[in-house]
Amino acid sequence: MKRTEILGKLAPCGLDCSCCASFKGGPIARQSRTLLEALGDYQRMAQKMTAFFEPFAHFDSFQEILRFFADAKCDGCRSGGSRYPDCAAKSCFKEMKVDFCGECKEFPCSRNRYNEDLHKRWLANGEFIRTKGIESFYDMQAGKPRY
Template sequence: MEDKKSLVAPCGLDCFNCDIHESNLTAELAEVIHNARGVPKEQIACRGCRQQGGRHYHLPDGCATLECAKAKGVELCGDCADFPCPYLAPLADQAGRLVHNIKVYNLCRIGKIGLERWIAEEAGAMRHNYFTRPFVMGKGQAE
């Protein structure tokens, strides 16, 4: 569980469930990304936001949200006095395909049920359902 805790980004994304996390990236997906975006294959796998200092091929200048959380001394944005803030705003023009649009939801659920329970029961479920069908509360998820 401790490894998964370190793979929850301050913004509430579950890096351990991400398709480009080094433990999940397939050769097929790496090939697709390489061909579509011209990213060298060795730069595609991600170790997680905190482990890479918020830098990855799609964030060459780093993640402002991670830097903000560090500056404010919070582990998760939901612990910040300014939560929610513009750093967590959804990307309306890409809402149908970017998981970043569920950050505030994840942080609210973490605040309500705790990080360990969220990791065990819900992390990834909202992401899957967000893109495929309406979310249905499963066993142990109702409050």
């Protein structure tokens, strides 16, 4: 895949925006819309099914989550759409004139305030990008679930 195409999918931190639950063009949003459409007015059936299967008592919550996913609005981190408030990478990459954190001379830095799990992924992503290149990184992670 060409670097320009990769830039359209991967955030500066290395996470795949196209697989994010908040990405409006991603598979989670698309499939949530498809499932909502396929379910139609399943609410009435779910009420009947509750008598046989307890999980259907939570159908309203399930449908609310599906609507949340289906209504994704983010265009990706590079467009400033990141919903993660502790991410500096979404703007820092422009200031540092790099495409990915792993390409920055200051990587790893302390600008991001990621939680522990995300911090570990950011470090691993950046190190892989730094040592093996963005094309190899993309090939390695392409198609894998984000979560």
